[in-house]
Amino acid sequence: MAEETKKEEQTQEAVAQEQTNQNKLQASAQQQNPEQFLNDFDWHRYQEGIEEVEDEKLNEFEKLVAENFVETLNNEVVEGTVVNLTDQDAIIDINAKSEGVISLNEFRYNPDLKVGDKVDVLIDVREDAEGQLILSHRKARVIKAWERVNKAQEDGTIVNGFVKCRTKGGMIVDVFGIEAFLPGSQIDVKPIRDYDAYVGKTMEFKVVKINHEFKNVVVSHKALIEADIEEQKKEIIGQLEKGQVLEGVVKNITSYGVFVDLGGVDGLVHITDLSWSRINHPNEVVELDQTLNVVILDFDEDKTRIQLGLKQLSKHPWEALNPELKEGDEVEGVVTVIADYGAFIEVEEGVEGLIHVSEMSWSTHLRSAQDFVNVGDKVKAKVLTLDREERKMSLGIKQLTPDPWTDITEKYPVGSKHTGEVRNFTNFGVFVELEEGIDGLIYISDLSWTKKIKHPSEFCKVGDQLDVVVLELDVNGRKLSLGHKQTEKNPWDDYADQFAVGTKHTAAITEMVDKGATIEFNEDVTAFIPGRHLEKEDGSKLKKGEEAEFQIIEFNKEFKRVVASHTVLFKEEEQKIVKTAAKKAKDESQKTTLGDANAELQALKDKMEGK
Numbered sequence: 001m002a003e004e005t006k007k008e009e010q011t012q013e014a015v016a017q018e019q020t021n022q023n024k025l026q027a028s029a030q031q032q033n034p035e036q037f038l039n040d041f042d043w044h045r046y047q048e049g050i051e052e053v054e055d056e057k058l059n060e061f062e063k064l065v066a067e068n069f070v071e072t073l074n075n076e077v078v079e080g081t082v083v084n085l086t087d088q089d090a091i092i093d094i095n096a097k098s099e100g101v102i103s104l105n106e107f108r109y110n111p112d113l114k115v116g117d118k119v120d121v122l123i124d125v126r127e128d129a130e131g132q133l134i135l136s137h138r139k140a141r142v143i144k145a146w147e148r149v150n151k152a153q154e155d156g157t158i159v160n161g162f163v164k165c166r167t168k169g170g171m172i173v174d175v176f177g178i179e180a181f182l183p184g185s186q187i188d189v190k191p192i193r194d195y196d197a198y199v200g201k202t203m204e205f206k207v208v209k210i211n212h213e214f215k216n217v218v219v220s221h222k223a224l225i226e227a228d229i230e231e232q233k234k235e236i237i238g239q240l241e242k243g244q245v246l247e248g249v250v251k252n253i254t255s256y257g258v259f260v261d262l263g264g265v266d267g268l269v270h271i272t273d274l275s276w277s278r279i280n281h282p283n284e285v286v287e288l289d290q291t292l293n294v295v296i297l298d299f300d301e302d303k304t305r306i307q308l309g310l311k312q313l314s315k316h317p318w319e320a321l322n323p324e325l326k327e328g329d330e331v332e333g334v335v336t337v338i339a340d341y342g343a344f345i346e347v348e349e350g351v352e353g354l355i356h357v358s359e360m361s362w363s364t365h366l367r368s369a370q371d372f373v374n375v376g377d378k379v380k381a382k383v384l385t386l387d388r389e390e391r392k393m394s395l396g397i398k399q400l401t402p403d404p405w406t407d408i409t410e411k412y413p414v415g416s417k418h419t420g421e422v423r424n425f426t427n428f429g430v431f432v433e434l435e436e437g438i439d440g441l442i443y444i445s446d447l448s449w450t451k452k453i454k455h456p457s458e459f460c461k462v463g464d465q466l467d468v469v470v471l472e473l474d475v476n477g478r479k480l481s482l483g484h485k486q487t488e489k490n491p492w493d494d495y496a497d498q499f500a501v502g503t504k505h506t507a508a509i510t511e512m513v514d515k516g517a518t519i520e521f522n523e524d525v526t527a528f529i530p531g532r533h534l535e536k537e538d539g540s541k542l543k544k545g546e547e548a549e550f551q552i553i554e555f556n557k558e559f560k561r562v563v564a565s566h567t568v569l570f571k572e573e574e575q576k577i578v579k580t581a582a583k584k585a586k587d588e589s590q591k592t593t594l595g596d597a598n599a600e601l602q603a604l605k606d607k608m609e610g611k
Contacts, residue, residue: 077140080121082113092121092135100135107137120144145176149217153207161205161219163198171198173205173219180205186220189229190261191252193288233265237306240299245313250290258282260294260308267306269294274310276317276350278336285310317350318391327383331395335377343369345381345395353393355381360397362404362437372397404437405478412438412480414470417487422464430456432466432482440480442468449490450524450560492557495525499552499562504569508547509534517542519550525562527552533565542566 083099084091090107092100102121107113122140123133152159161173161180171182182205184192192198205219248260248267257270274285286292294308325331333345333353342356360372373379381395404411412418412434420432420440429443447459460466472481499505499521507519509529516531529550534541542548554563 077120077122077143079118080135082115082117082119085113085115090119092119094121094135096133100133102135102137141177145178148176149178149180149207149210153210156206158204158206158224159219160202162202163200165199166195171195173203175205175207175217175219178217180207180217180219182219182221186218186222189222189225229264236262236265237299240296240306242296242298244296245293246296247291247293248308250286250288250292253282253286253288255281258286260292262294262306265306267294267296267299267308269308269310273297273308273312276311276314277346278344278352311350317348318388321348321351321388325383325386327386329383330380330400331383332378332380335373335375335379338369338373338375340368343373345379347393347395351393353381353383353395355379355395355397359384359395359399362398362401363433363439398437404435405475408438408475408480409473412470412473414473416470417467418470419465419467420482422460422462422466424462425456427455430460430466432468434468434480438480440468440470440482442466442482442484446471446483446485449485449488449492452560491524492560496555496557499525499527499555501552501555504549504551505564506547506549509542509544512544517544519564521562527562527564529564529566533567535567537570 080092333347550564
């Protein structure tokens with residue numbers, strides 16, 4: 001019995017020793033070839049409990065899993081290998097606990113995808129409903145692309161991009177799968193006129209701006225060549241000299257000048273240096289891509305600016321001006337510029353003369369030059385002054401016609417009647433134009449025999465036709481004095497008889513005024529009745545609208561003053577005064593001569609003029 005027990009113990013020890021040896025061999029095998037061990041491990045038997053695993057063995061297994069399988073993090077891109085291709089998916093091994101799946105739609109850009117290719121992937125779903133690992137190649141490409149774009153901006157490296165299409169203000173460029181914006185101003189150093197010529201091209205770019213918030217990328221092709229161009233500019237400018245003539249190509253035309261490419265460096269021809277003649281826009285002289293010779297006027301090495309000239313290559317027009325041209329000659333030219341003070345006439349290319357507005361008409365009333373000529377008109381003029389050294393010329397148009405004042409005494413003698421046009425007003429009269437260059441003044445006192453006029457605008461308006469009589473003529477002073485009322489008989493000559501002192505008239509009180517009242521005998525004659533002459537025979541006074549008989553007690557034709565009285569009709573004392581006034585008026589009228597009347601009229605005019 002003791003022997004059997006001993007044998008059984010020896011057998012168990014042998015089995016245990018065998019198991020230990022096997023475990024050691026198995027552990028050694030695991031260490032030598034862990035991937036093979038993991039592949040051969042029967043998970044089903046282990047999960048069903050068919051095969052029990054010791055804790056030490058399980059710990060060793062978990063250690064091997066941790067050491068040999070990739071644990072991917074969120075947004076971490078890993079490299080995988082294509083192990084199988086189906087009709088719809090690509091099976092990717094990323095050395096994880098299971099293989100992942102990616103739809104073939106994400107590889108449309110790569111139709112040649114095959115088993116064994118290495119691809120970047122990102123875990124999209126760690127385990128779907130079927131326990132499958134879902135990967136994304138598209139998301140991995142985007143992350144990698146942004147990493148490359150950011151690095152390109154940081155390092156200033158050059159990237160290749162494919163110009164996909166035009167957009168507002170520039171182009172859309174594919175860079176590493178990201179759509180970047182290429183502004184039109186960043187395509188080239190020269191202005192681009194045909195954007196479509198760049199569509200479909202692969203070009204080199206520099207990443208100049210990234211907006212991480214809005215995921216925007218801006219690239220530039222111009223930046224790649226600017227540095228080289230700056231160096232090239234400095235080298236070219238260093239060899240320039242003033243007065244040097246170079247050949248260039250018109251690169252850009254603006255309203256203020258033309259940019260010319262001199263072979264790597266640009267120069268500006270200002271609009272004033274394009275032509276000796278006046279021009280409104282540079283495109284009147286040059287056109288884009290035109291090859292022309294220009295002269296260097298000035299340059300700045302520090303600012304790399306070059307000032308060019310085109311007109312300087314031809315002789316100055318004033319130097320080529322006809323040497324026989326002199327003052328008094330007649331010339332013909334085209335109106336190029338109009339100002340308020342006159343107009344510039346180009347008599348030859350680059351040679352202009354000024355016609356002052358005062359030299360456009362014999363009229364003494366200055367007007368705007370636009371009343372006489374327009375830009376583009378062909379006009380004839382006479383040379384008034386010519387200064388070849390100062391390159392100035394003054395011209396006149398009115399000199400081509402006779403001065404109307406040369407025979408003024410024959411056409412407009414004193415006392416002659418004419419019709420003129422009202423040109424303008426002053427406070428003291430009206431200027432009337434009888435013909436071009438002949439103006440006369442009608443004093444306000446010579447407008448009407450009967451109306452009391454405070455300002456000429458009450459009597460007429462500009463443009464009206466007025467009949468006038470020449471009153472005075474000053475040939476040397478070129479002054480003409482006119483009268484309008486003199487064209488008709490003075491009604492006050494008749495009124496002097498009709499309303500003579502002592503005559504009696506019946507009328508109604510028109511209006512009560514300060515110190516008396518007024519009555520209207522007709523539209524011209526209004527008489528004043530002093531307050532004490534309104535008394536009636538019964539002692540009462542006349543009132544507004546009351547009709548009565550009146551006797552004229554004062555009449556002054558010159559000042560159009562008429563005074564009447566009702567009281568004088570029944571009071572002897574007032575009658576004596578009236579008879580005395582009547583006799584005095586009669587004696588004075590007999591002594592008054594025509595010369596006296598003219599002298600009084602002139603004295604009145606002088607008084608009005610402030611003389």
